[in-house]
Amino acid sequence: MTALKFSGPVLGEQGEEVRDLYVVDGRSTFEPQPGAETAGRGWIVPGLVDAHNHLGLEDGGAVGEEETLAQALADRDTGALLLRDCGSPADTRWVQEREDLPRLIRAGRHIARTKRYIRNYAHEVEPADLPAYVVQEARRGDGWVKLVGDWISRDAGDLAPSFPAEAFAAAIEAAHAEGAKVTAHCFGRDVLQGLLDAGIDCLEHGTGLSVDQVEQMATQGVALVPTVLQTDKFPVFADQGREKFPAYADTMETLHARRREALMAAHEAGVALYVGSDGGGTGRHGYLWEEVRAMHEMGMPAPDVVAAASWRAREWLGFSGLEEGAEADFVVLDRDPRADLSVLAEPERVVLRGSVVAAR
Ligand SMILES: [Zn+2]
DSSP states (O other): OOOEEEEEEEEETTEEEEEEEEEETTEEEOSOOTTOEEEEESEEEEOEEEEEEOTTEETTEEOOHHHHHHHHHHHHHTTEEEEEEOOOSSOOGGGGGOTTSOEEEOOOSOEEETTOSSTTTSEEEOGGGHHHHHHHHHHHTTSEEEEEOEEEETTTTEEEESSOHHHHHHHHHHHHHTTOEEEEEEOSSTTHHHHHHTTOSEEEEOTTOOHHHHHHHHHHTOEEEOOHHHHTTHHHHHHHHTTTOHHHHHHHHHHHHTHHHHHHHHHHHTOOBOOOOOBTTTBOSSOHHHHHHHHHHTTOOHHHHHHHHTHHHHHHTTOOOSOTTOBOOEEEESSOTTTOGGGGGSOSEEEETTEEEEEO
């Protein structure tokens, strides 16, 4: 098999280094390979990571394999080569058998309170059954379990925690006993302290976080995936609910108004932030670059967002950057993404498992 050669600044935690990177048998090497075929030049960035997306899920619930395939290809062709699925009712394990599709880390199916989430998405359970479902999904998934931490309560007329704090704590303990990490959908404030005190591993959205809580997250090593494209829709959710649930509408408006403050407090506290498009969960696939831009517009410096979308997220999820011998998953860009994030929307080359899977 002919080796491929890519030349240019290779980005990673150490900054950039202009190198010739060779691909042999799906691996990256910096050992010169005689006869290698030049396959691309530009800024070479370790494969991008969509840290919150949903394969096999659309507005109405699970979709079939054909649509799931289109979602995975849309992500792949824009350089998202590692997907952290944050809950899907579809069995997408077959994606992991396909060499041409992004690497996938699944969280099984969302677990929510009865009638307290988008219809057809989640296992909907009562508190007493929560640990058993957590164990089931921990065994079905790839090391993560996804809880719906809060959602509108029609009884309360407002956003409210899905379960009592003790039930969340029992769920987290059950997942950890299975060797799985736990993340939770959290829009509001009230759910957060219980989850953090119970040792949750990651929070999704996190618009209700206080300064004290982000400091606790940094201390405990709890990650945050803010999904700015998703929280951008809060005014729409507020308007949809205002007539029947005015308190909920006010809550969503307030959370929207302070989401920048929450995100930047987390960034400044040193919380590990990752980039999640929420594709599939009412968002579309293939738009990780839009989430990168949205996080930058919230105030995160471009180099930090690029790192969060690439090598830092890869390391968090157990994958490599572009070290000697690492999996050859990367994108080649014709401009430095740290200087111009828009280039992430149009990679020159997308290389997955050592093969050029997309080229402009
Ligand atoms: Zn989601």
